[in-house]
Amino acid sequence: MDIFFYIAAAIAIISTIMAISGRNAIHSLLFLILSLLSISVIFYLLNAPFIAALEVIIYAGAIMVLFIFVTMMLNIGLERKQESRWLTPQMWIIPSIFAAILFVDLILALKNMPTAVAGTEVILPKQVGISLFTTYLPAVEIAAILLMAGVIGAYHLGSQKKKVLHRFLVKK
Amino acid sequence: MLSVPIETQILFAGILFFLGLIGLLVRRNLVFMLMSIEIMFNSAGLVFIIAARHWNQPDGQVMFIFILAVTAVEVAIGLALILQVYHHFKTLDVDAINKLKDVD
Numbered sequence: 500m501d502i503f504f505y506i507a508a509a510i511a512i513i514s515t516i517m518a519i520s521g522r523n524a525i526h527s528l529l530f531l532i533l534s535l536l537s538i539s540v541i542f543y544l545l546n547a548p549f550i551a552a553l554e555v556i557i558y559a560g561a562i563m564v565l566f567i568f569v570t571m572m573l574n575i576g577l578e579r580k581q582e583s584r585w586l587t588p589q590m591w592i593i594p595s596i597f598a599a600i601l602f603v604d605l606i607l608a609l610k611n612m613p614t615a616v617a618g619t620e621v622i623l624p625k626q627v628g629i630s631l632f633t634t635y636l637p638a639v640e641i642a643a644i645l646l647m648a649g650v651i652g653a654y655h656l657g658s659q660k661k662k663v664l665h666r667f668l669v670k671k
Numbered sequence: 672m673l674s675v676p677i678e679t680q681i682l683f684a685g686i687l688f689f690l691g692l693i694g695l696l697v698r699r700n701l702v703f704m705l706m707s708i709e710i711m712f713n714s715a716g717l718v719f720i721i722a723a724r725h726w727n728q729p730d731g732q733v734m735f736i737f738i739l740a741v742t743a744v745e746v747a748i749g750l751a752l753i754l755q756v757y758h759h760f761k762t763l764d765v766d767a768i769n770k771l772k773d774v775d
Binding site: 500501504505508510511512514516518519520524527528531532534535538541544545546547549550554557558561562566567569570572573590591594595597598599601602605606609610619620622626627629631632635639642645647649650652653656657658 | 673678679680682683685686687689690692694696697698700702703705706707708709710715717720721723724726727728729730732733735736737739740741742743744745746747748750751752753754756757758763767769
């Protein structure tokens with residue numbers, strides 16, 4: 500069983516590196532989908548089959564399709580000049596060093612964590628649903644309000660408005 | 672049964688989070704920055720799932736569902752904003768969006 504975890508983790512890390520360092524947006528998105536699918540395998544190994552299915556359906560399905568549609572609408576296959584200038588080593592080395600320092604900090608924090616025996620039971624969707632709609636019912640309603648606001652906001656932001664200039668500004 | 676120690680699992684989630692952080696700090700293309708934020712959200716959800724397995728409780732999975740809802744809203748709004756930015760500036764470079772800066 501362990502070997503599956505390590506294989507999926509290696510694929511996830513490598514494909515994420517390819518995704519954030521790619522030059523072509525569509526190729527990066529495809530690598531990101533691969534990364535999400537391997538994380539879904541890890542969810543399955545972590546006794547969460549329901550979440551693994553949700554990850555594939557919502558993340559790799561819905562959200563990535565949105566990304567790909569927008570990328571194709573904007574026709575941004577190739578990278579801009581500005582960004583290739585930004586990707587020179589002296590530009591990315593400092594943020595990477597700071598992120599690496601934070602990462603070492605996390606490793607040191609994990610070293611001092613007390614260990615305990617991990618759970619072995621598979622958590623079924625029934626338990627998740629019961630917990631979701633009893634203990635966390637107010638949070639579900641707040642999430643519903645958030646989704647409603649998101650729909651209205653996306654509609655408002657996405658609509659193309661005709662540019663109307665003030666009459667004194669038209670002459671310019 | 673999976674017997675990978677929990678430290679290794681959280682280490683994996685941490686690697687993913689910092690890859691997303693590096694991507695967010697380094698890339699200047701708005702689509703890539705939003706993708707990096709997605710990676711970070713996803714690794715945070717992974718920590719919730721690891722904790723849910725560790726304690727044998729469904730609460731972590733419930734939290735992942737909430738993260739999923741928040742992510743969906745964030746992506747929808749973010750992509751709508753990216754479309755507007757592209758229509759106004761004809762580029763996705765974040766450095767081009769500096770109209771609020773004082774003109775000197």
